[in-house]
Amino acid sequence: MCLPFVTFVLATVMLVVHSHGCKDYDLSASDQSLIDMMKHYLHTSRTDECPPQSKISNSGVTFTRWGKNSCPKGADMVYTGQVGGNQYDHRGGGVNYLCLPGDPENGQHQSYSNDQVHGGEYELSSSMKPSGWSESMHNKEVPCSVCYQKRRSAVVMIPGRKTCYKGWNSEYNGYLMSAHKGHFKRDYACVDKNAEPLDKKNGDENGALFYPLRTKCGSLRCPPYTNEADVLCVVCSK
Template sequence: MEMNVLLLVLHISGIWASSNNTSYKDLLQGYLTGQLSSALGSYQVEALKREFKSFTGLMEKKFEEFKEKIDHKMNENKGKNQACNESSNIKNEKYRTSSVAYTRWGKKTCPSGAVLVHSGFAGGSFYTHSGAAVDPLCLPRDPEWGIYKDGTNGGKAYVFGAEYQIDMKNDYMSSVYEHDIPCAVCLVRHRSVAKMFPGRKTCYKGWKLEYNGYLMAGYHGHTAGTMYSCVDSQLDTLHGGHTNKNGRLFYLVEARCGSLKCPPYVEGRELICAVCSKK
């Protein structure tokens, strides 16, 4: 604002200098000091008034032009500020409305801060089927049906339940051997992405831990292909599910050195994992 006022003053000074300032300044000085005769003074004073009126008219015109420039500049800045605010509001709105979902394997519930979508049964293809689907499923406890025909005829894909195949010298881990596996689908708000990090039990900077556990997959000698899944470290089991019926089998994953660099990895050591989310 101070710069605009300074520019106005300099502009006015230029107008003053470009006018016939010598004549009317001298006339004004003479009139004020009584050095002009009465008749001559009256004539010259009238001329001075006309020049002054012309000068003030020019001043008003230039001031209006200056005011229009300032108003235009202020409107430009206002428009830019509004655009910035709208962009910021869009980003904030996206943050407020964004959510991500993930599956928590081996648990019936979701961690604190996440909303339970449904609690279900882990399932997938049978471990000896060569045409098996590789991804595990979290099947709901309240299934719905479309068009169906009961009874198997061999011309379809299959889905089975899932069992833990954990064989470790650890009472807690071994106690769930051949138990059926639960799962939970969880929704976390104000996040844009959720990702599983193998070989980590904590999250990288800027990420929030949802849960951590052990990396599991199918047995390397079985026919069916599988995917790696992060199974919660605090394992739950399904009630009444301690019967060896096989199906989709979850084994711990060990590191094998060679193309996998050791260190930092260790031959034969079981891998952990973490599921993390980010805004």
């Protein structure tokens, strides 16, 4: 039975009762039973329309914080580890960066040749690094964290901005990074503006590489963009 019809029936019953000419009119048993039934139905129907509070409080979203081994304030840590992915010059296989946990459960050794899970390194030469970053992070491995933000229903990475739009909460902001344009394609990743190395080891071992990006005017309209500028990014949730 649809809710508008039930509401109409209940209103009709109440109108008939209150408009009766006798002041001492008593409801019959059947009248009272119908009213009680309608009240119960309306109560239970409206309750079903609202999810229990426990379900709301347990909802949330996950996101990866690239370049950091911690989560933003207010977010819970799912796990932390290091960035992995396919070798920068491999033609086939996956193109996305992976956040590999620091406590893996390793499989059995295999001899076949299809290695696609390498580590990730920053590529930050003096002529190619975001403003404010140290060249000392060049060739260092990249940390990452998978974070859980409670009481959120959506998360989005916005390229070209460092602040979120109205109604959205900033989880972190930084620089948009990916593979070099001369290498094989890689996903774009928003790397934290306060990125850090995984550890103090220093070796040019390659793997899934992170290069800073810059804009190029032409098909990209300038303004509002500017030519050859760092590309900012922000991760937002609501």
